[in-house]
Amino acid sequence: MLRRLPLGSPRGPRPPLAARSAITAVPLAHAEVGVRGTRPPLVLLHGIFGNHGNFHTVAKTLVRRVGGQPDLVERLISVDISPTSTTLISEFPAYISAMKSVNIPAGLSRSAARQLADSQLSSVVQDPQLRQFLLTNLVEVEGRYIWRVNLDAISHHFADIMSFPVFHKPYPGPALFLGGSKSPYISSKDYPEIQRLFPNADVQFIEGAGHIVHQDKFEEFIAAVLSFLPSP
Template sequence: MLRRLPRALPRLPPAAAAARSVVTAVPLAHVEVGDRGDRPPVVLLHGLFGSHGNFSTVAKTLVRRGSVKPDLVERLISVDISPVSSTPVSEFSAYISAMKLVKIPDGLSRSAARQLADDQLRPVVQLPQLRQFLLTNLVEVEGHYTWRVNLEAISHHLADIMNFPVFHEPYPGPALFLGGSNSPYISSKDYPEIQRLFPKADVQYIKGAGHIVHQDKFEDFITAVLNFLPPP
């Protein structure tokens, strides 16, 4: 339904107007794996605190073992996330607070800095593989160790990031919601909304995997993805 716009838009405060005037589009950081040629790509999107390197091994494995056919762009795989608000089950707020409290003196080697940060995160982030994932964001800039992600911005907008917009039109293509059996991010209470928005969806769980499914059970994850994609 179209909504009629007012005849005159409200005047923005000077600071807001100036901020909006300098907003520009930026290139999307990405890495291409394999020789795509004229075939459509399989696009892998990482999650919060991630980077393009998170799915590097997955991408290379899919290139080696799979094929890319024209209808692959018409399929969707959602890895351990539902089309609902994730705020009730998310612990990211606690992780952000712990990351903000990490103190690393200058002059340490990268390995020593990571170990020190790992020790400081351990009381809050108890899973070793999750700490290692967060520590991929620890970088050295001009002799100082810092987080490459904007923790203040993420913290300020975390509720928006964890929320899911309201959609009325369903996605008509095949979809796979692939969760970890030890993760709360795809719950049975989400099934009605998944079915409403993705009527051709299948929900599967990989036994023994947590939220970072591809890291916890790599081979099982690759097998599930390839089974969902069309055969060569």
């Protein structure tokens, strides 16, 4: 079930963010699903703690039901995140600390290691589905279980990761901000900035979904995406 909410009126410009160090481009790990064509693809980008396998089932489902898009960035879908800073509402610092404290002895099978890590995370990360998502980052390297995400780097640059750069030119195309009704990452206080930067945006919430919308309510997520995308 989708719940659609109206956007508010624009607000004044935000103060500039602190100066950042030079940005260096790096190759991105990615996976391609389907056959390349002559039209631009539908690009799915995961978030923090994610990897290119997170949207694999979503991608395969959309490939079966959606054609290519006629123009580059013809339209945009933002899943449970707004164009504002989310540092203060995020529980990720607590999750990072919990992940760092996980202790798994060598020699365990993968399933046993995941069960042990799940148990150790449960006091902080109480949502079982969220724990399973975090556990996709647990990998075995030379007999030891480690987190494949760089927790120290994420922790050190957390404020930058969860902030949003200042843009003055809006994106004129259709946009959908698709949130989970149980998640705090899109709220009414974000509507003015969404409208300022995305004047043709619509905000919808999937009832009963948390931050990982596609995992919590898969069919509803797919239906919302297909409804927003143009017909092939």
